[in-house]
Structure formats: C-alpha cells, structure tokens
Amino acid sequence: MSSLPYRIVRPGEPAPAERTTGALRLETIRGAEGFAALREEWDELLEHSAANCVFLTWEWLYTWWWYQGEGRRLSILTLRREGRLVAIAPLCIAPAEPRRAMPIRRLEWLGSGSVGSDYLDVIVRRGSESAAVTVLADHLAARDISLHLQRVLKDSTASRLAAELASRGHSIDIEPGGICPHIDLRERTWDAYLGERSASHRYTLRRKSRRLQERFDPQFETARDRDEANRALTALFDLHDLRWDSAGGSTALHTAALRRFHREFGRHAIDRGWLRLVVLRLAGQPVAALYGLRYGGVHYFYQSGFDPALRSYSLGMITLAHAIEAALAEGAREFDLLHGVEAYKFHWATRIRTLEDLWLHPSSLRGRARHAIVALRRWVIALVRRKGGRS
Secondary structure, three states: OOOOOEEEEOOOOOOOHHHHHOOEEEEEEOOHHHHHHOHHHHHHHHHOEOOOOHHHOHHHHHHHHHHHOOOOEEOEEEEEEOOEEEEEEOEEEEOOEHHHOEOOOEEEEOOOOOOOOOOOOOEEEOOOHHHHHHHHHHHHHOOOOEEEEEEEEOOOHHHHHHHHHHHOOOEEEEEEEEEEEEEEOOOOOHHHHHHHOOHHHHHHHHHHHHHHHHHOOOEEEEOOOHHHHHHHHHHHHHHHHHHHHOOOOOOOOOOHHHHHHHHHHHHHHHHHOOEEEEEEEEOOEEEEEEEEEEEOOEEEEEEEEEOHHHHHHOHHHHHHHHHHHHHHHHOOOEEEOOOOOOHHHHHHOOEEEEEEEEEEEOOOHHHHHHHHHHHHHHHHHHHHHHHHHHO
16 A cells, blocks of 8 residues: 555545555546536535635636637546535646647646636635645656636645645746725725725716706616526627627637537526626617526625727626625625626725746756746747737
C-alpha cells in the first residue's frame, strides 16, 4: 500500500478496502458521463466550501463543457474520504493554440475563456483545505504539465495550491486577473444606499428616471419560466448587439456557441431559481435588458444591453438601479458587478476584489522551456499593446 496520504484510482475501479483508514482517495474524471454523475454531490460540496459561487456550480461548468469545451479534454480531480466527496479541482487539458497566441498545452479551469467566469477555484469541504491542497500538489507535481489558473482570488484555495507547487519546484508567475467592484448590501435600505452615492450620481439617476416616466410608461419584466427566459435572452442578445455594433463589436455574447451556452444555462438557472433576467419595455418594445444571477445570497450582474437610439435616457443606468433595488428587496447581502473597470461600475460599488492569473510550470527541462515560451508570449503581447497605444 502506498505511503502517500491518498490513492490514485482509475474511473470505475472499485473502492479499496483500506479506504476506511481516512486516507484521501484521488480519482481523475476524464469522461462526460463521470462529470454528469457528479451533479448532486458537486453542488452539495460547493455549498459547504469557501469557494461557493455561481461560476463553480455543476450547472455552469457542465454547460460550459458542452458548448465551450471544444478541443479540450476533461481532467477533473476529485478527492474522497470514506466515499464522501471532499474536494474537486475542476480542470481540463487545453491544447496548444498557436493561432490564438497560446503555444503550449496546459491544464486550465473548466469555465475559462470568453464566457467570463470569475472566482474560479478548487472546491474543498470546509475544514479539509490543508489536506486537500497537499494531496493535489503531490499529484500535480508528478505530472509534467503547466497550469494556467485564471481569475482566482488572492486568498483562494487555488493560491494555496500554487504556493504548494512552488515549494515542490514549480515556477510561478502571477499576472493581474482583473478587478471586481461590488456592493455590500447588508443592513442597507435602497434610500440609505442611494444616499451614500455621490450627489451628482443621485441627481442624474432621479432626473433621468423622471424624464423617462414623463415621456413613457416604463415596464420592467422579470423572466419567470423557461419560455419567458428564452424570449428575454433573445431581447438581450439583440440589444447587446445594438449597443456594441457601433463600438466595434462585443467579445461577450458574440458567437453562436456562447449564445447556445446561455440559453441552456438559462434553463438550469430558471429551474434552480437563480435567474434574474430583466427586460425594460417602452410602449411594449424591449429597449434594455439586464442578465443577472442570484446565488447564495449574492446577486451577480453578468451582462446587459440597451437601445443606443435612446442613449439620452440612460437606460443602462436606470435598469441597473432597478436590479440593485430588487436585490435589496430580496435580502441579497451583496451585488457583484464582476470583473471590469468600466467607470459606471465604480459609481455604484462600495468595495472591490482583486483577481489574479497564475501560471505554473514544472522544473523539468520541458517545463522550463514552456515557461520561457509563455514569458516570450507575454513580452510580445505587451509590445504590441504599447505600439498600438502610440498609433
């Protein structure tokens, strides 16, 4: 029997008799069937972890796998103790993609890429973090593959795992991963919260809202079932295109695969009571839409769109104000504006979180070579951006 505090098990292999000793049992999930079978256990574990957020739910990541996982191979690591799920590292193997300026094969998160998942992490049952990090680091250190862990919090389990790998010889590069402005809604009313915003912000919101009311009869509609969600998503996509076409296009809802992803996830979200998809109508016509998600006491502002022909009415501002007020009425403890440094977010936010992107490379000759290639890629991208800024 291995002296390590875990045993690697092939998918489908019977559990070893000695598992009752309390040792952690590691398994790699490589097939969609095994991923699907984790659904109930996955979300139960997530709810009892420090990483609990909507972007780590089984529903979000499994849907991402089907609609955004092309070219990748599943490599989900699970840890069990006496049959009970203790941890999940939601990983996949991404191939080298020279055409997309990514020249090396690497392990990365499920949920990576243009879908815009924030707070990705290793999911660990509270109280088992140290043991899980040690086991995962031992396993990953034995694999000659680089890791790219995007959009993680500084104090996350993923950051602890990176430090453990560094102690085993991996090089580690930390890059900025974005800023997430958010609003602490605890012990606040809408009037009290609005009173804390700047005088100019309050004045603009009230003036624009009054002007809209005088000219139209604005109606906010929230999707309540799958059919309404599907229609609301169509309105969102159309309005998002209208908003961004004049600005050179969007990178958020711009492909058919991304839209299929959101339609499928929307069905999961409406069934679970998570979806907060609001459409603003004037004279019966959709003119603004806001795609939000309510999960675990947090209201996430994911995406929006509005008719630029009505820009003077500040429809985006009015719709966002409606969503924040509704979140307060529901008893949400937080309204998360997610990553992005758009100026309007900071008119509303009371706090920010900082995300990091982590690159980890093993100490082998191939690992050092991959480290050099990624460093060169980073230098070239920075050079191109500097030249673009001077043009």
